[in-house]
Amino acid sequence: MCDEDTVRDADEYLKEKAKLSRREFNTLATGAAIIATLPRVANAMAVVGKDVEVTTPDGVADCFFVHPAQGKHPGVLIWPDIMGLRPAFQIMATRLAESGYSVLVVNPFYRSTRAPIATKGASFSDPELRAKIMPYYQALSPQTNVTDAKAFVSYLDKQGEVDTLKKIGTTGYCMGGPMVMRTAGTLPDRIGAGATFHGGGLVTGADNSPHLLIPNMRAQLLIAIAENDDKKEPDAKTVLKKSFHEAGVTAEIEVYEGTLHGWCPPDSRVYNEAQAERAWSRLLALFATALKNPVS
Numbered sequence: 001m002c003d004e005d006t007v008r009d010a011d012e013y014l015k016e017k018a019k020l021s022r023r024e025f026n027t028l029a030t031g032a033a034i035i036a037t038l039p040r041v042a043n044a045m046a047v048v049g050k051d052v053e054v055t056t057p058d059g060v061a062d063c064f065f066v067h068p069a070q071g072k073h074p075g076v077l078i079w080p081d082i083m084g085l086r087p088a089f090q091i092m093a094t095r096l097a098e099s100g101y102s103v104l105v106v107n108p109f110y111r112s113t114r115a116p117i118a119t120k121g122a123s124f125s126d127p128e129l130r131a132k133i134m135p136y137y138q139a140l141s142p143q144t145n146v147t148d149a150k151a152f153v154s155y156l157d158k159q160g161e162v163d164t165l166k167k168i169g170t171t172g173y174c175m176g177g178p179m180v181m182r183t184a185g186t187l188p189d190r191i192g193a194g195a196t197f198h199g200g201g202l203v204t205g206a207d208n209s210p211h212l213l214i215p216n217m218r219a220q221l222l223i224a225i226a227e228n229d230d231k232k233e234p235d236a237k238t239v240l241k242k243s244f245h246e247a248g249v250t251a252e253i254e255v256y257e258g259t260l261h262g263w264c265p266p267d268s269r270v271y272n273e274a275q276a277e278r279a280w281s282r283l284l285a286l287f288a289t290a291l292k293n294p295v296s
Helices: 004-016 023-029 034-035 087-097 127-138 142-157 176-186 211-214 227-232 238-247 273-290
Strands: 047-056 059-068 073-077 102-106 166-174 190-198 220-226 251-256
Touching: 023 127, 047 087, 047 102, 047 142, 059 087, 059 142, 073 087, 073 142, 073 176, 087 102, 087 190, 142 166, 142 176, 166 176, 166 273, 176 190, 176 211, 190 273, 220 227, 220 238, 220 273, 227 251, 238 251, 251 273
Parallel strands: 073 102, 073 166, 166 190, 190 220, 220 251
Antiparallel strands: 047 059, 059 102
16 A cells, blocks of 8 residues: 555655656656557557446446457456556556456546546655545545445446456556455456455455455456565465465465566556566466356
8 A cells, every 4th residue: 555655665766766867757757658658469459448437326436448349358347556547547448458358447536536636747755645645545445445346347247348258357556456355355256357466455454354355256366566565564475375275266476576566557656667567467367367268
């Protein structure tokens, strides 16, 4: 989960990158050029994307839905990081759609505000922005996660571009990690694959810790851990491995060397292209295995 330690780690990382020119530094900070040059999908499908509104028991969520231009395809639900729904996640969703998935990326803060919640190039390191975002985050709870998961999966299942004979996948970044776990644990009959990237709070001491839902899951999981997150909570991966093993749930759990919390979104200050692409390849491999076959 993003916090003051996350900001400090990012600041130290960028100081060590002082050899970058000012132009390169600004590119790193905004992520705009990186987003524009993400590797193209091999044999990419033509896709169609649009802003949509999803009705939930608590209101109307503004979301982005993108899918191949033709046919029905497995659905995917994306939970963004604490910076919320924004162009970087729309691009990531589009890239996934080009690989053959119908993808919904959501605004998790819809109860409080519409997306985007920050201007282009804004950073979580900005104290004023953090003060704005944290109340949105604190308004969420395990129950709101479950309420939203049910509503968003239901929305996907009602779309003509979603193949309801195939299971749904879900991915989450930062605070979206626990949302993936709760989605998979609450809707085991529909969720066939889940992936968390630098997910925060997957293992806690509370009686509603996300990892306690593992016995309910029937999905295959990918847990990609940032190196600095692992150093802060080195036991979390061990608890996860033990929990998945005891529940008989297939899971790939790995600490990605040289990464900081937030390394996957291409607009992140600590974006690590090589490791982000490796994590992306593992996601595609997971989905190809877990979502392509008919629901049994």
